[in-house]
Amino acid sequence: MTENLTIAVIGAGGKMGQRVSNNLRRTDHTVYYCETSPAGQQRVRDAGLAVTPNEEAVPGADIVIYAVPDVALQAVTTATVPLQKRGSMVLTLDPAAAYAGLLYLRADLDYVVAHPTHPSVFLERTSAEEWADTFGGIAAAQNSVAALQQGDESIKPVAEEIIATMYGPVDGVYWASVHDLAVLEPTLNETIGCMIGQFLKDAMDTTVEKTDMDEDTVKAMFYGHVYIALTNALRGSNPFSDACLLAMDYGREALIKDDWERIFNDDDLEIVICKMLGIEAVNHHPEVHAPQPAAV
Ligand SMILES: NC(=O)c1ccc[n+]([C@@H]2O[C@H](COP(=O)([O-])OP(=O)(O)OC[C@H]3O[C@@H](n4cnc5c(N)ncnc54)[C@H](O)[C@@H]3O)[C@@H](O)[C@H]2O)c1
Structure with a gap:
């Protein structure tokens, strides 16, 4: 365990802010909860x-967790990072703003991005609490993938401990570059995974609409098949039947564009990140500011 740290949670009343605050409050660290909206x-x-103003909590903090919306991170870090003390850590919760070059960078601070993985669909849940915790952060174990945007490798153990605590229970913290974390989130997780999840729902609704079956009948058939599709494809649990493979080929030809892998190209990644952040272009060379006088 690291020594007791002073941590400021910016946006403590938001969705992620409440989750991480609820875990951090149970530690011996000194935690300040900052929130601007009534x-x-x-x-x-x-x-x-208790709510503490940013200007009171941030200057003494070893770690400042920015749990604010990605579209607000440029303005919030520009106002708040200059208040941080030298050698402290900027911890953000999604790679989009870091990848887009929107964070206010200071040469004397460490920058870590850590995203929760959410509990795996294959997690062996044994309690009602684990089943209820679909998002993670309460009872069902998850992981986190983190990126060291700026700073020395030596800060990783402290970062891992705080990440594992704020997203806990956590089995492991994996490290990747900011670019690769952005390929995971949004490209793999949201552009593909969440889109297909919603597409499954749309397909189920269409089945109800175009047949004489009610939703319960369709769900009874479909939910088990969604699980077997995932476990066969992702874990090789069972082979798909020969007839199923033919139907899968037909579906792929009918629905998936030949060049679908282009969404893994950096040009496409930038398009989706710009859409998400409401910006025209990403900044690959953001200015790195000198240490702030107030932070010496
Ligand atoms: N919501 C999710 O499912 C989820 C999952 C993983 C990561 N994230 C990341 O977590 C971060 C926060 O997202 P969210 O969904 O929790 O946002 P949110 O909109 O739910 O909450 C943000 C909070 O920040 C507050 N805030 C805004 N500016 C502030 C300031 N200057 N000082 C103090 N508080 C301020 C807002 O009032 C709000 O309460 C984002 O980077 C997001 O990408 C979100």
Whole structure:
């Protein structure tokens, strides 16, 4: 265990802010909960925590967790990172803004991005609490993939401990580059995985619409088949039948464009990141600011 740290959670009343705060409050670290919106402040207070203004919490913090929307990260880090003390850590929760060059960078700070993986569809859940915790961070174990955007490798153990705590229970923290983390999130997870998840729902609704079956009948057939499709394809649990393979080929030809792998190209990654952040272009060479006078 690392020594006791001082941690500021910016956006503590938001969706992720509440989750990470709820885990960090149970540690021996000194944690400050910062939130600007009245509704968010009320959520922090309803959780039994005190709201501390950013300007009070940030200057003394060893780690500042930016749990604010990605579209706000440029403005929020520009206002807040200059308040951080020398050698402290900027911890963000999604790679999009880091990849797009939107974070306010300072030469004397460490920058880590850590995204939760969510509990695996194949996790062997044994309790009601684990089944209920679909997102992760409460009872079902998940992992995190992190990227060291700037800083020395030696900070990784401390970063891992805080990441594992704020997203806990966590089995492991994996490390990748910011670019590769962005290939995972959004490309693999959202552009493909979440899109296909929603497409499965659309296909199920269409089945109900185009047949005489009710939704329960369709669900009874489909949910088990979704699971066997995933476990056969991802874990090789069983071979798909010969007839099924032919139907799969037909579906792939009918639905998937030949050049689908282009979404893994950097040009396409930038298109989706620009859409998500509402920006025209990513900045591959963001300015790195000198240490701030206030932070010496
Ligand atoms: N929501 C998810 O499922 C999810 C999953 C993984 C990662 N993330 C990442 O977590 C981060 C936060 O996303 P979210 O969905 O929790 O956002 P959110 O909109 O739910 O919450 C953000 C909170 O930040 C507050 N805030 C905004 N500016 C602030 C400031 N200057 N000082 C203090 N508080 C401020 C807002 O009032 C709000 O309460 C993003 O980087 C997102 O990509 C979100």
